[in-house]
Amino acid sequence: MALRTISAKNAAALDKDLMSVGAYSLDQLMELAGLSVSQALYRVHPPSKGRKILVACGPGNNGGDGLVAARHLFHYGYQPTVYFPKKTGNELYERLTTQLKNLDIPFTEDFENMLKTTNHVIDAIFGFSFSGEVRDPFKEVIIAMENTKVPVLSVDAPSSWSIEDGPPESGPGAKFMPATLISLTAPKPLVKHFTGTHFVGGRFLPPSVAEKYDLDIPDYKGVDQVVEVGVSK
Helix, strand or coil, rough: EEEECCCCCHHHHHHHHHHHCCCCCCHHHHHHHHHHHHHHHHHHHHHHCCCEEEEECCCHHHHHHHHHHHHHHHHCEEEEECCCCCCCCCCHHHHHHHHHHHHHCCCCHHHHHHHHCEEEEEEEECCCCCCCCCCCCCCHHHHHHEEEEEEEEECCCCCCCEEEEEECCCCCCCCCCEEEEECCCCCCCCHCCCCCCEEEEEECCCCCHHHCCCCCCCCCCCCCCCCEEEECC
């Protein structure tokens, strides 16, 4: 099954519609997104393949999705460790980090060292709002993910990629190809450059909103929050 894509501009507008006309709160959308991420990870890397999961979180909503996913993964029986170097004073993120600390989920400031002993990585650094150059401390993290043999699952976009045009021509991320990508709500145009396993997650899109943005609602099965899909080129 192939799905139509949504631009970064329209993805931002869609989120606003979900929080206005749709009456969702940011907390709800982040919880549903993080749940989808955790299910995608479970699909490609069940606990029997190794329980140590390193979750790299950026300072924006993509990072919040990663924090939520780490909590769900703990309850699935994994042993997540969180890399979250650019913490904000935002009350929502403070609550999400407190929830993880209450579960004794460790935080690390040394991504590259933790990468040596992890079984899988979740890349929740940059999402559809990313543009420009990658700056520290994430430059070295993206280079590490680019070069590691540990499988990586990217959330909404491989970090450093242009939402419209895919990987950068040079610099950090130019050769970054995660094993798995989960597109939230709908695929972004960058998927035409992606060659790994692709999921769509976010089983909450009202049909009226999908119609407004000319999107397809995937055929989710049972209680699944994700579905493996292709993409129309």
